[in-house]
Amino acid sequence: MINTARRGRGAVGWGGGVGWRKRHGWERRKANYDRRVSDSLARALKERGLRLTAQRQLVLEAVRELGHATPDEIHAKVQCIASGVNITTIYRTLELLEDLGLVTHAHLSHGAPTFHAAEDRHVHLVCRACGHVQELSVESVTPLAQQLRAERGFNLDVGHVALFGTCGSCQ
Numbered sequence: 001m002i003n004t005a006r007r008g009r010g011a012v013g014w015g016g017g018v019g020w021r022k023r024h025g026w027e028r029r030k031a032n033y034d035r036r037v038s039d040s041l042a043r044a045l046k047e048r049g050l051r052l053t054a055q056r057q058l059v060l061e062a063v064r065e066l067g068h069a070t071p072d073e074i075h076a077k078v079q080c081i082a083s084g085v086n087i088t089t090i091y092r093t094l095e096l097l098e099d100l101g102l103v104t105h106a107h108l109s110h111g112a113p114t115f116h117a118a119e120d121r122h123v124h125l126v127c128r129a130c131g132h133v134q135e136l137s138v139e140s141v142t143p144l145a146q147q148l149r150a151e152r153g154f155n156l157d158v159g160h161v162a163l164f165g166t167c168g169s170c171q
């Protein structure tokens with residue numbers, strides 16, 4: 001039920017180069033992956049009368065590939081391909097993608113929010129000692145969500161906040 005997050009706060013940044021890509025079979029998967037991303041993005045944008053631009057596509061790809069990423073980390077990754085993109089564009093694009101329902105954010109620290117792909121919904125467990133983020137299935141908090149809805153008519157957005165504590169290895 002609990003699986004380790006692809007990326008904790010202490011993880012190294014993007015930019016491992018060709019070696020990294022080879023190790024993760026990145027080159028092999030890239031072609032199919034790009035198609036799927038651009039199809040769903042193009043459809044969502046078209047419904048709003050907006051164009052599919054390279055920048056919008058790059059930001060969405062970066063979010064999906066990084067797993068959990070702050071706007072700064074997304075910026076760094078996009079800049080590997082398009083060096084001219086500034087942080088303001090990243091923020092604006094993330095806002096648009098969130099509006100379109102393609103990405104979502106969570107608050108895993110006191111700093112900037114963390115973004116990930118919208119279809120990847122889960123609850124976050126954050127260790128205060130080491131900063132490691134674990135993912136928990138949404139179903140594991142269903143009893144709480146159901147109780148809140150029944151007793152208070154409250155609709156719990158489980159993906160938005162994180163549950164803070166101390167992980168097994170830090171105790």
Ligand SMILES: [Zn+2]
Pocket residue numbers: 068106116122124135
């Ligand atoms: Zn997450």
Ligand SMILES: [Zn+2]
Pocket residue numbers: 105106107113160
């Ligand atoms: Zn928020």
Ligand SMILES: [Zn+2]
Pocket residue numbers: 127128129130131132166167168169170
């Ligand atoms: Zn820990």
